Amino acid sequence: MDHTAPGYTDNKDALLSRLKRIEGQTRGLQRMIEQDKYCIDILTQVSATTKALEAVALTLLDEHLHHCVADAAAAGGPVADTKIAEASAAIARLVRS
Numbered sequence: 001m002d003h004t005a006p007g008y009t010d011n012k013d014a015l016l017s018r019l020k021r022i023e024g025q026t027r028g029l030q031r032m033i034e035q036d037k038y039c040i041d042i043l044t045q046v047s048a049t050t051k052a053l054e055a056v057a058l059t060l061l062d063e064h065l066h067h068c069v070a071d072a073a074a075a076g077g078p079v080a081d082t083k084i085a086e087a088s089a090a091i092a093r094l095v096r097s
Contacts, residue, residue, distance in 0.1 A: 007067025008060055018056055025049040057094055064090070 008015060026049060032042045065087060072083035 007063035011059065011063065015056060015059065018052065022049060022052045022056070025052065054094070061087070061090060061094065 025045065029042065029045055029049065032045065069083045069087050072080045
């Protein structure tokens with residue numbers, strides 16, 4: 001595993017802020033269920049929460065590509081191949097989810 005600073009370091013505060021908002025959305029979903037809210041309203045909020053998580057994932061992926069993968073590609077060799085394979089697998093997981 002690479003022990004250099006992650007590519008998202010410069011955006012860490014923004015990412016944490018977004019995740020805290022998502023946590024609030026998730027708690028809101030729990031309250032909606034507890035309060036027997038209308039199914040469609042809950043589903044709308046699930047969709048919004050999912051989109052928010054996808055935005056975090058895409059930000060992290062972008063940072064990974066620009067930082068870790070670009071650095072490894074510049075260095076070349078097996079490390080580059082590994083980083084590209086990791087990025088491809090992460091993209092595949094995001095597309096399947």
